[in-house]
Amino acid sequence: MGVGRSSSRATIRDVATAARVSPTTVSHALNGKGRIHPRTRARIQQVAERMGYQANRLAVGLRSGRSGVQALWLPLGPDATANDTLALDYYMRLASATATAVFGHGDVVMLLPPVLEGQDLTAVAVDGAIVIDPGEGDRRIEALRALEIPCVTIERNPIDPKDPWCVTSDTGHHVECLLEHLSAQGAQRIALLVPEAFGAWAEEQRAAYRSWALDHRQERLTRPVALRPAFESALRVVRAMLRWQRPPDAIVIGAERFVPGTMRALADAGRVVPNDLLVAVAVDGNYARGSNPPLTAVDLQPERQATAAAELLRNRLDGLAPSGPRTISGILQVRTSSQRPGRRQPQTGKFLGVS
Amino acid sequence: MGVGRSSSRATIRDVATAARVSPTTVSHALNGKGRIHPRTRARIQQVAERMGYQANRLAVGLRSGRSGVQALWLPLGPDATANDTLALDYYMRLASATATAVFGHGDVVMLLPPVLEGQDLTAVAVDGAIVIDPGEGDRRIEALRALEIPCVTIERNPIDPKDPWCVTSDTGHHVECLLEHLSAQGAQRIALLVPEAFGAWAEEQRAAYRSWALDHRQERLTRPVALRPAFESALRVVRAMLRWQRPPDAIVIGAERFVPGTMRALADAGRVVPNDLLVAVAVDGNYARGSNPPLTAVDLQPERQATAAAELLRNRLDGLAPSGPRTISGILQVRTSSQRPGRRQPQTGKFLGVS
DNA sequence: CTTGTAGCACAAATCGATTTTTCAGCTCGC
DNA sequence: GCGAGCTGAAAAATCGATTTGTGCTACAAG
Incomplete structure (x- = not known):
């Protein structure tokens, strides 16, 4: 039960013991930080590989302050359930492609419920967010801004049309x-x-x-x-x-x-x-x-839009300068x-x- | 940057300091665990409320071994991008409803990329998974089983038709x-x-x-x-x-x-x-x-299917006995x-x- | 022979919570 | 008057990683 096969999953300590070094050294070896003898590093990498070691995302997240989770927020109202629906298949393509693109960056995508009060959002550990089709006075944008969660939009934000952190179709x-x-x-x-x-x-x-x-x-x-x-x-x-x-x-x-x-x-x-x-x-x-x-x-090529959005968001999280609105032509x-x-x-x- | 407004977000320590108690007491007070004087408990709850304290999910997850994340795995091939698509709108309704239902249980939904090797999955911290429309020898099921991640399916698993952990439409x-x-x-x-x-x-x-x-x-x-x-x-x-x-x-x-x-x-x-x-x-x-x-x-009422699946998964994670396959009639x-x-x-x- | 410095590795502190253990103070009974 | 039992709260250990600071060795410079 719990996170993966938590019971049997190897920790950094296990690897350290197996390689007869300290956890510190393992961490340095695998992350290429610090000064480590090349031979030691290689050995540790081998041992880690053999044991199938994967750093616990929660622990890494706790220490680094980054959860590795990006939120995806679709513009679905509570009526997404009704017969009168928007272009759900377009959104599905977008969502699916976003998941793939973000995963490619080593992060994962969290699907935010369509309707969500700003308060509830504080409980969620998210690094950034991708907001689809923002509207006038969009509560999603407001909620994210209130929590200082960096976000990227797909289609321009009508409130702030010059926001460079967006993907737009022409x-x-x-x-x-x-x-x-x-x-x-x-x-x-x-x-x-x-x-x-x-x-x-x-x-x-x-x-x-x-x-x-x-x-x-x-x-x-x-x-x-x-x-x-x-x-x-x-x-x-x-x-x-x-x-x-x-x-x-x-x-x-x-x-x-x-x-x-x-x-x-x-x-x-x-x-x-x-x-x-x-x-x-x-x-x-x-x-x-x-x-x-x-x-x-x-x-509209939702796949390319998603890829672009994931890249923009990553840049934004990395503190890079905005690479301008990205226009994806259909x-x-x-x-x-x-x-x-x-x-x-x-x-x-x-x-x-x-x- | 980082998780929420990490810079300014109140920790349990901050609450403890403000309430002039120890972090332990705060934890006990908020989770109703331990022996605490009712007056103290009330005071702490007030202080926490006033400071807008929300436990850090990563820290809770690390300690408890539960990440609070459920994976949603759709049956989309790499061709979800192609024109020849399945019922994407049905899946979108399902996904959206799943996000809502799981969120209602205090957890969040992670959208897994359509194509994903089992290896990569180990890196992801997930408590459980909901698999949509499993097929014969479905790689998703295999990957989850290999990692001992409990899962619930929507529609029966043809490999194991008697698996009670599933939601089925008649x-x-x-x-x-x-x-x-x-x-x-x-x-x-x-x-x-x-x-x-x-x-x-x-x-x-x-x-x-x-x-x-x-x-x-x-x-x-x-x-x-x-x-x-x-x-x-x-x-x-x-x-x-x-x-x-x-x-x-x-x-x-x-x-x-x-x-x-x-x-x-x-x-x-x-x-x-x-x-x-x-x-x-x-x-x-x-x-x-x-x-x-x-x-x-x-x-098919994807909303009801999703609700049922979320509930089943929660039961399974809580170690409850399977409440049989749940049939959702259309x-x-x-x-x-x-x-x-x-x-x-x-x-x-x-x-x-x-x- | 001592001091400086570079190389390599480890111990300890930290992230933010929960859980277990300890402890001070107080009451009660014998 | 002294140990047992209870209450309320805090100290310490823990989850699994990263980062900071420390220590030891060997070799070169003074």
């Missing part, structure tokens, strides 16, 4: 690329479904669309959609769109959760994708992939929904990095 | 209920898409189907579908089905990942759901919810795909617990 640029792509496929009137108030995200989408529309002399067809209930909101908005005098001939869906509602509205109205109307999504995920037809979307997954029959098949898997 | 019963439901909606020839070799799961589905078919004098229409590539396999199998002399009038999809392929095959063949053919899924998720039309499915979410027009609308949200 949302605006993604929207621009999608518009460009749809345009190249012949779309003339492209609408954008933009989530209502969702951090810095929605704003970037809106701005990118506005500037693109201006450049291309296209009427601005942006519609805000309430995040909750996602299905009904999207359904209603798209339905309304289709009744316009001059309805759009392409739709960019700004948030994954609007996919089902949008597709339903299109199906109800008898519009066939991509023949009658092109569709693309700003965030790839199950909805986009599993839709019928599959939807063109931007893969990859355009072209699928049926945006390929007008007859047109030249566009390139898929295109890296959307800014040149 | 898969067979779920299939039975789906068949019953479809039958009540008028289906006469119900086919089952069963995943090829996926733990105890597929077997239970198959057995339940067989026995139900026997009872209802229905021809056995079971087809195994390869898990990879899920889309193409399902597509091919369903396509073939539709070309049978007497094609099925309803399909039960055994694994969520087969949904897109199935729906595509149906759409390609011009079959309209639910008018021409009824569909239901054994596992609810994004695919089932976001499909067009939305598919009737069984919500909830039938009736959606459009299984409601034959004209028929009485069936009850949704039905708890599938065995009476």
Whole structure:
């Protein structure tokens, strides 16, 4: 019981005894500190290896003041359980990749419960934290700041957009690329479904669309959609769109959760994708992939985001200077929904990095 | 830097000094152990409260031999990053709920990287582990056993099906209920898409189907579908089905990942759901919810599974006798795909617990 | 011959808690 | 009046590592 096979696990003392030296010497030998005769060092290393010695993380942590644990804090509300869920598969990819990346640095990842009061957090021994999709006045950020726990965010913190300790996807640029792509496929009137108030995200989408529309002399067809209930909101908005005098001939869906509602509205109205109307999504995920037809979307590359975040956090903990916000560009997954029959098949898997 | 606000955080010594007692007395007072004058105890508790004292988990862990950390090990391969993913949203719900449940017991959850060699695990200080969907000869189980780390599984361990330390969903019963439901909606020839070799799961589905078919004098229409590539396999199998002399009038999809392929095959063949053919899924998720039309499915209730697993693990760590495998029954979410027009609308949200 | 210094290893202190043991003071009984 | 028993609290040992300071030896310089 207890930590690993605590009963049988070798301690530094055991190794010392076996190697006929003091624990001090073992510690120095294995950590390369102090002055030790090379031969002694080699011998100790061998003995430690043979005994399968691994330093007790708790003891190391206690002494060094570093627990070797990084917290991962997802933006899930208490309603993560409800049917009306966010892009859980994206978060799962992110979480899984974070665990791998942090583990690669010799630390481990702790999954913080979605809802957690700041108080409770004091009880937890964490060196740093990775906060996903911070929102306005995010309680997670506040709690961490109160406890002086260094953190790195994935996506900008709207409160402090210039915080260099963050990983960001170039949302605006993604929207621009999608518009460009749809345009190249012949779309003339492209609408954008933009989530209502969702951090810095929605704003970037809106701005990118506005500037693109201006450049291309296209009427601005942006519609805000309430995040909750996602299905009904999207359904209603798209339905309304289709009744316009001059309805759009392409739709960019700004948030994954609007996919089902949008597709339903299109199906109800008898519009066939991509023949009658092109569709693309700003965030790839199950909805986009599993839709019928599959939807063109931007893969945000959660794996690369996680890797970058883990690296930033490590730097921050090591007291290094901030290496600036890290921008992870997505990859355009072209699928049926945006390929007008007859047109030249566009390139898929295109890296959307800014040149 | 370091663990919390280590620089400023109050230790037991600080509390002792402030309360003019020894650290021993503080420890006893707060843990209710030893003999202490009630007045002294109350005073110490007040002082501790005022100073915001929280025992250092690392120190407690070192002394007690319990780290207070439970590992969560998901069945994700290195391909969790690929497009061809399993039900990531289900796992995310599970992970999130596990974090909450374990936190409720005063412990925290560590997310283990999907791929991890047994060696590396020794370095990690974990009291116990929750293993999701163990497979045949699962390396996770092996690694944990080698390190004598107690674990609880969600879904049965095919190697040791009688292991009482597990939470199981009554898969067979779920299939039975789906068949019953479809039958009540008028289906006469119900086919089952069963995943090829996926733990105890597929077997239970198959057995339940067989026995139900026997009872209802229905021809056995079971087809195994390869898990990879899920889309193409399902597509091919369903396509073939539709070309049978007497094609099925309803399909039960055994694994969520087969949904897109199935729906595509149906759409390609011009079959309209639910008018021409009824569909239901054994596992609810994004695919089932976001499909067009939305598919009737069984919500496995990952939240309840997680709660049960956390409780079982806690019991196991406390040395209690196994409280038997815990069966968590799903909830039938009736959606459009299984409601034959004209028929009485069936009850949704039905708890599938065995009476 | 003494002193200085470098090399190598160890003893002891430390991290922050818990657990075991000790101890002072007080009451009670004989 | 003296040992037994009880109460309340503190001292000391412990968990397993790291870090600081100490000591011994050998060899070179004064």
